Amino acid sequence: xxxxxxxxxxxxxxxxxxxxxxxxxxxxxxxxxxxxxxxxxxxxxxxxxxxxxxxxxxxxxxxxxxxxxxxxxxxxxxxxxxxxxxxxxxxxxxxxxxxxxxxxxxxxxxxxxxxxxxxxxxxxxxxxxxxxxxxxxxxxxxxxxxxxxxxxxxxxxxxxxxxxxxxxxxxxxxxxxxxxxxxxxxxxxxxxxxxxxxxxxxxxxxxxxxxxxxxxxxxxxxxxxxxxxxxxxxxxxxxxxxxxxxxxxxxxxxxxxxxxxxxxxxxxxxxxxxxxxxxxxxxxxxxxxxxxxxxxxxxxxxxxxxxxxxxxxxxxxxxxxxxxxxxxxxxxxxxxxxxxxxxxxxxxxxxxxxxxxxxxxxxxxxxxxxxxxxxxxxxxxxxxxxxxxxxxxxxxxxxxxxxxxxxxxxxxxxxxxxxxxxxxxxxxxxxxxxxxxxxxxxxxxxxxxxxxxxxxxxxxxxxxxxxxxxxxxxxxxxxxxxxxx
Numbered sequence: 158x159x160x161x162x163x164x165x166x167x168x169x170x171x172x173x174x175x176x177x178x179x180x181x182x183x184x185x186x187x188x189x190x191x192x193x194x195x196x197x198x199x200x201x202x203x204x205x206x207x208x209x210x211x212x213x214x215x216x217x218x219x220x221x222x223x224x225x226x227x228x229x230x231x232x233x234x235x236x237x238x239x240x241x242x243x244x245x246x247x248x249x250x251x252x253x254x255x256x257x258x259x260x261x262x263x264x265x266x267x268x269x270x271x272x273x274x275x276x277x278x279x280x281x282x283x284x285x286x287x288x289x290x291x292x293x294x295x296x297x298x299x300x301x302x303x304x305x306x307x308x309x310x311x312x313x314x315x316x317x318x319x320x321x322x323x324x325x326x327x328x329x330x331x332x333x334x335x336x337x338x339x340x341x342x343x344x345x346x347x348x349x350x351x352x353x354x355x356x357x358x359x360x361x362x363x364x365x366x367x368x369x370x371x372x373x374x375x376x377x378x379x380x381x382x383x384x385x386x387x388x389x390x391x392x393x394x395x396x397x398x399x400x401x402x403x404x405x406x407x408x409x410x411x412x413x414x415x416x417x418x419x420x421x422x423x424x425x426x427x428x429x430x431x432x433x434x435x436x437x438x439x440x441x442x443x444x445x446x447x448x449x450x451x452x453x454x455x456x457x458x459x460x461x462x463x464x465x466x467x468x469x470x471x472x473x474x475x476x477x478x479x480x481x482x483x484x485x486x487x488x489x490x491x492x493x494x495x496x497x498x499x500x501x502x503x504x505x506x507x508x509x510x511x512x513x514x515x516x517x518x519x520x521x522x523x524x525x526x527x528x529x530x531x532x533x534x535x536x537x538x539x540x541x542x543x544x545x546x547x548x549x550x551x552x553x554x555x556x557x558x559x560x561x562x563x564x565x566x567x568x569x570x571x572x573x574x575x576x577x578x579x580x581x582x583x584x585x586x587x588x589x590x591x592x593x594x595x596x597x598x599x600x601x602x603x604x605x606x607x608x609x610x611x612x613x614x615x616x617x618x619x620x621x622x623x624x625x626x627x628x629x630x631x632x633x634x635x636x637x638x639x640x641x642x
Contacts, residue, residue, distance in 0.1 A: 180298045183246075184307070186353035187291040188314050190250065193346050194257055194284035195318040196325070197277075198226055198578065199454060203323035203461040203475050204335040211335075212270035216462065219270075220586045222277050223458055224384060227579035229281035230288070231380045232373075234572040235429040237289045238565050239368050246294060247357045249286055254350040257283030261346060264339040276339075285575075288315070293567040296555050311551065313490045315450075315574070321483030323461055327476015369421065372428035375414035380576060382407020387583040429572070430565040433558055439566065441624050442554035443573050445506060448621040449546040450574040451581025452513060452614045456520075456539065457482075458582050459589060459610045460532075467603035468525055481533050482540035489544040494552065502549040502628050509545030510622035512538060517615035521608050525600060546621065553628070581617070585610040 201208065201222050209219045240249055260280030267273040291311060299307045326338045386393065386404025393400045421427040433439045457479070464475040493505055516539035523532055551570065558566045592609030593602030 182356045183298065184291075184295060186349070186356045187250070187287070187294060188310065190254060190349045190353055191284075191287050191291045191311075191314045192318045193342070193349055194253075194280070194287050195315060196322045197261075197280050197284065197342075198318070198322065199223060199457045200322035200326045200338055201277075201335070203326045203465075203472055203479070204330060204338065205458070205462065206465045207330070207335060207472070208270075208273070212273070214270055216586060216590060220458060220582060222273060223454070224579050224583050225274055226277045226281045226284075227454070227575045227582065228380060228384045229278045230285040230575040231384075231572050231579060232377045233282055233285035234289055234568055234575060235376050236368065236373060237286055237571075238430070238568050239428060240286065241290075241293065246290060247354065249290055250353045250357050251350065253283040253286035253290070254346065254353065255283070256280075257287075258343065258346050258350065261339050261342055265336055265343070267336075285571075288575075289567045289571045292551075292555070292571065293563055296563045296567065307494070310491055310494065313487050315547070315551075321480060321487075323457060324476040324480040324483060327472045327474075327479070331471070331473035331476075367426075369417075369426065369428045372414060372417055372421075375410045375417065376428070379407050379409075379411035379414050380579075382410060384576070384579045384583055387580055387587065389587075427565075429568055430562065431569070433562050433566045433569055436557045437627075438557035438629060439554050441628050442502075442550040442557065443570055444624050445510070445546055445621050445628070446550040446554065446570065447573045447577030448617050448624075449509075449513070449543045449550070451577035451584075452517065452617055453540075453543045453547075453581075454578040455581035455585035455610065455614060456536070459585050459607060460536065462589065462603060463523075463532075463607045464529075467600055467607060468529070469600070470529070474529075478529055478533050479536070481537045485537045485540040486544045489541055490548045493545050493548040497549045497552055502553045503625075505545045505549040506553075506625045506628050507622070509542045509549070510618060510625045512542030513546065513618035514615055514622060516542060517611050517618055521611035521615060523604075523607070525604050542618075546625075581614075585613055588613045 205216070205219045205222070208214075208222065209216060212219070237249075244252075257280050260276050260278070260283065263276035263279055264273060267276050291314070295307050295311060326335070329335075329338050329341060382403045382405075384407075386400055386407060389397065389400035389403075393404070415431060418427040418429055418431045422430050422432055434443075460479060461475050464470045464478060465472065470478070496505060516535050519535050520532070520539070523535075554570050555563060555566055588609040589603070589606035591606070593604075593606030596602035596605050
């Protein structure tokens, strides 16, 4: 008996073909939009020290400008399967970019921490739709033998955008202030909106489905509670009953969310069909991609604090120094995508995880006297390992699924990555705060805290390496179907 289609999963295997030139234009539009949107995940990381002064908040509060962005995405992305069933790609794209533009306008006008946090949430609402739309469209329109390369290009967008965000922000803030980071982004986002509105006219089958509001509520409470608890780790260690209670409620809500999706999946009514987790290769790929993304975003947040508050460098110097990691991932991800097409994931993911461990351990030993060139070199090495893991696991996760699960698989991968980014950021900032407690000076506190933050990153990478040992090459679903004919 064939597996029933979920009501919220786009039927990517049933879409009529469109001409290759149009495919390229569609994917280019989506990649540009995704790049602009996801750039904002970390664009404020280099500005955090200034924002902490302007808004009179501490590091563990200021990091919510990044964590809140990621958390909003983790809550909204599970609904994209439903949205894909109800609305065309063009409608989703236009709506998402309008939301992103609105959030960017609010960020330009923000005069308080609360206003900026609201602006970041609105930006994230648009970004949350664009990311899975890019991945599911790639899977639907690109031939299996070229998906590794195209997913490698997607990995450039997903990883390089956050990696170069601090550099671009640093360059802008050298001459202007942080408001201009968003003001200069407005015309670029508007141009991308117009381009995509013209280009994205792909076939689409709409279906009448209903949004499961209890599932949305459980996801919001679950993800929100979990990330809040992690970001409040220092308070939990001091016995903060509220933070502990929120964490417990969050975990309980996620358990109920998973059970509800399992009950509703057979009838096609799940908000997020979790059946892809029944595929071992998918589980491992998602776990590894989540770890890599968490380490990457956590590092991009910690290093600016280390350079500015620990070493005393300017925002411009910090931005320039962080450029190496972004360029490394931009160059390496497409190359690793081609390698994946030829040899599969194991020759990439195992060395990549080991490189992440080594680089994170080395970063945990840096001091205020460590030459900046050494720190940058270690960051570049870490970025190369992340690129190997992230690009190969994004492709491997989708290759393990049957076509009717592509939509939900894409939503799961993107949700897991954003949740991983939120956890990685919150966890490493918490380690920074806790590890630096009791230091003689503020600079010593940042250096000591950075050591613990990168120890956390190394431990996460070690878990990833263990998972990587069990990764196997999996034929694409199309290839498996062809062999059965």
